[in-house]
Amino acid sequence: MSLATETRPLTRREWLLSDRPQSRLQARLGRAYMTWRRFSANRLAVVGLLILLGLCFVAAFADLLAPHSPVIGNLAGARLLPPGSEGYLLGTDDQGRDILSRLIHGSRLTLAVVVLVAIIAAPVGLIVGAVAGYAGGWIDAILMRVTDIFLAFPKLVLALAFVAALGPGIENAVIAIAITSWPPYARIARAETLTVRNSDYIAAVRLMGASPARIVFRHVVPMCMSSLIVRVTLDMAGIILTAAGLGFLGLGAQPPLPEWGAMIASGRRFILDQWWVATMPGIAILIVSLGFNLLGDGLRDALDPRESGQ
């Protein structure tokens, strides 16, 4: 590094964009910088990112941000107050609880569901797909048949049935959603693996005596990551909607947890006269899943310009 031929010190940008990176780190940072520039040129994608950063922020500091308790309401003096009431920006529900505070605390549940499902489903799909693609033969045939079978199922209905058997609750909702959402990841991982498997550099690694496990985990899996990340991000919106749907049907988070779908369900009775009770949580869901969709679109365009149809 110190032997760099340039005498003039490089600006940080030039260093990043150098077409002769002098370390792996520089190459990697340079690539990341290029991706970031493509991504940030897409205004909607940045909006999506900001929404999600906002969600994380709200979830992290919910205790500080929420003006009231999310579970204990003022039954005596503050039932079903309309938005804009003194001290209750978004109004209150039938138990006198501040809707804004419940939404703020509910962001934690939403975030938890999304993260947990992604943590469970993505690695499962990744491993199934990578192993199937790398091993080939009958292992591939069987794994992909199983994947296709799961793909052919009605996801929501299956998740419902799972929760019905496991019993309602947010943990079981997470498990049920995860069980039904891994197959697309397996397909993507397999497709990527197949293109990587026959490449020369994998052949070189194999010649050097790397074990199949090492090849799969050190070389194949990283190549699948970017398309997987895009797909997972885009799926997050669907996961949120499914979780909210389960909550709405009373199968997800149980009261008094401030889960947004369940909040809509409990506001349903008052929809005609106190419209805000059911409306506010719906807006929250809409904004967050819109955020994931915008971010996912932007990531796809930035990471995989082929797919974007630009």
Add this chain to the structure above:
Amino acid sequence: MSALLTVEDLRVRFPTRTGVVEAVRGVSFTLGRERLGIVGESGSGKSQTGRAVMGLTPAHAQVTAKRLAFDGIDLLSAPPKLRRDLRGKRIAMILQDPKYSLNPVMSIGKQIVETLQRHEKVGRAEARKRALDMLAAVQIRDPARVFDLYPHEVSGGMGQRAMIAMMLVAGPELLIADEPTSALDVTVQLEVLSILDKLVAERGMGLIFVSHDLRLVSSFCDRVLVMYAGRIVEEIAASELSNAKHPYTQGLLNCMPVIGADRHPLPVLDRKPEWAL
């Protein structure tokens, strides 16, 4: 010979994010009922010249010319409807690769009939008959069978004949053939060329034959335009080609292998920036 096509100072520009790309930069020529070849390396603007005459330049590009006239009709000021009426009826174009230039989900016969019905009031039976005749004219032996086939079911040579049939069925006066044989096997190239040759001669069409193969063009055409970087660097009668003055033309000529000649060292096409000026 009255001019069928007059092109004067034709320019085609593509605005892109990194600036304006000038694909064609002031091309001029006139064409009667004769065969004009356009040669040049890939990217020299041959196709864009042909497409500008057809009116098939991409929407975001700008086409300008001092004069671009077909049979006295000023093409650039002609309303879109008139240009559409000309296309296929009086000016036609053959594209490079039948694998991509034929609609994969429409039978060959239908695609030929479609051209006919667009430009003439013909009944179904009459249209079918003329399409079959046209297929026979491009020397397809079993026209009735090929009529019902889909593009993927025929070979490249057969597909290109179908393409020629589709474009010539309405009897155009000017044909632009954009590398019509480049995508074909060498063995069928000559067949397709001879079919094209015969039809052009029989029907007295004007022909613009675009190719990167100088020798082919010189044997097929009366006159040759040599293009480089969007400009015509030399215009020359095909018979005079061996006396070409421009070094780029000579370079193109020298790229052609001659049987029996010593090939060492392999000549490399020379490109000087001043030719592009």
Add this chain to the structure above:
Amino acid sequence: MSMSDTVRMSGRRRARSRKAIAAVLQFLVVVATTYLGLLAVTFFIGRVIPIDPVLAVLGDRAPQHVVERTREAMGLNLPLYQQFFIYCQQALSGDFGTSVLTTNPVMTDIRRVFPATIELATLGTVIGALIGVPLGVLAAVKRGSIADQIVRVIGLVGYSVPIFWLALLALLVFYARLRWVAYPGRIDIVYEYTFSPITGFYLVDALWQRQWDVFRDVFRHIILPASLLGYFSLAYISRMTRSFMLNELQQEYIVAARAKGLSEARIIWAHALRNAAVPLVTVIALSYAGLLEGSVLTETVFAWPGLGLYITNSLQNADMNAVLGGTIIIGSVFIGINLLSDLLYRTLDPRTRAR
């Protein structure tokens, strides 16, 4: 054609028919294994996960002798693989047990409620395709324009909005405030007893019997939920249409079609869209399947007496037989739709058409 040509042709034809048979066989294997997988998963959900499947099936209020009899009938004292075998046999003969809630055989219940769901999802898909495809075409043709942006936003919101919530708001606005549509349900009580449906598809039945006032009423009931479902399939269909059309419009055959002098309208609708239709069929089929599933959430809001409402009611009453029966039926329809779209794909694309 010469003699040898003929021989070669017939040989090729034989090879082709052998290929076709192999394709059909493969097809059958796929269907069979998918169905088996569906049964295995529902078996797992219904018989393996619950600590006491009998309790799951009967609820905890059933008398002891009923519990014993059911345990026997379900074969719960047998090894698991035999239980699965029995389960498959029963499911394949349409026997999903009895619903605790309605005391009817589950299959009887499903037969009663399913037409309502099919009618709703079909109308929804028709609305979604009729609007979504032109929107997608418009967005592709006018790429980058305001119209394209609007279509994009419509689609994005459709992907992001919770369907049950939008349904509630729609009811609030179009029923409670504006009175444009009828209240939740499928038909007015007035007609409930005078109208005798034949097919179970009320719109068709009313039309068939020329009961115009009934038709009007049924229409006023179905239009809001169907439009909502239509919006969701529109979001998906328009987005995919746009991307398929963009792809087709870049192809060389489009240039050739222009060179023939065809009008833009003909190029777009007869050439590009005809090619885009090949993958679009799959998309529309998938969105139809998605609506069948989405009915679970919509039907509760609209009190629509279909399979979705049946499943959710059963869920809330821990009526496992009904839930699993409904799941299997929807799963079967999914498999059927996948098959159908595959077949349609083949007929639309001459390149895959078996001749």
